[in-house]
Amino acid sequence: MDEGAGNRDDRDVHETDRRMREVVLLVRHHGEPESDVSAAYPNVTLRSRSSMTGRDGRRKRIVEVTGDEAEIPAFLDAFEAAESILEVEPLTEPGRPRVYVAVTVDATRWDSISERLSELGVHYRNGTTISAGWERWTLYLRPDESTATVRESLEAAGNETELVRDVGLGSVDAGGRLDALDLRERLTDRQREVLLLAVDRGFYGPDRTVSLDEIGAELGVTKTTAWEHLQRAEGKVMEALEGALRETPESEQNRESESTLSPESEREADASSESETEN
Structure with a gap:
């Protein structure tokens, strides 16, 4: 041969x-x-x-x-x-x-x-x-x-x-990595907008420099509506993260x-x- x-x-x-x-x-x-x-x-x-x-x-x-x-x-x-x-x-x-x-x-x-x-x-x-x-x-x-x-x-x-x-x-x-594209697909435009604004304004920071009232006011919605969008977005992000953590990543x-x-x-x-x- x-x-x-x-x-x-x-x-x-x-x-x-x-x-x-x-x-x-x-x-x-x-x-x-x-x-x-x-x-x-x-x-x-x-x-x-x-x-x-x-x-x-x-x-x-x-x-x-x-x-x-x-x-x-x-x-x-x-x-x-x-x-x-x-x-x-x-x-x-x-x-x-x-x-x-x-x-x-x-x-x-x-x-x-x-x-x-x-x-x-x-x-x-x-x-x-x-x-x-x-x-x-x-x-x-x-x-x-x-x-x-x-x-x-x-x-x-x-x-x-x-x-x-x-x-x-x-x-x-490789399997196990958090797929950012998949995560973007899971979030609606509004959920992504609210989540990004919350991150940018320090809502998740150790001192929390912004309130839900302020986030809602900036978006032109009520506090309750802002909370609902944020809660749904957080749930989808954590669900995607859980899936990634449960997989064994391969080095590539x-x-x-x-x-x-x-x-x-x-x-x-x-x-x-x-x-x-x-x-």
Whole structure:
């Protein structure tokens, strides 16, 4: 065997791996409860926490539901009332900001994004997050696979898509690092604005040089509204931090720097929340 040829083959494999891309898409999955009901309850977030099991048209998976504990029960009722949902079985006690449920769907009435991706031969990460009607999908594409083709296929089925990022796999942070892009996606524009203002004004400093009244006044909202936005933002930041701390980070050197695309989807939850609070 030609040792030089073997080395070249290895280099070719590594080069192909390096050119593989991680693509993050937001998908507005029209007509399906995980997207439509989520859009009606923007303060509730869904996360798939298990694989799909079952047969004969019945499929079940475990889902984590987080958000406003006063809204979660109504959200689950609306979710279970959808035609494609056969059962929503509570796995933890209700009345908390984080609950787990087992969701059974009628696969004959359920349009699956994962199946569409599989039909295209696209690899994807398990554990979709759905917030304010938008599903977050992480895909892994080979050099010969087109992001545009994937989006066109999903949109042809009546869905909307937004490209969040498209980067070389070699430049993706090692597992366990806090993904700043993911964190930005979790926060609405208003939550991010309130949180950054609180940090800038010293709200989290040892001497706390600003009050919630002052933060609210600067933003033109009431103290209660400012507190609600800040509380939700803090919860999402701590949740992301907890996930990062529970993972074991791997050392990674000489990371390549590549540009990212980060268009944000519109969030109407904050505007409606402020209107309700101040009325």
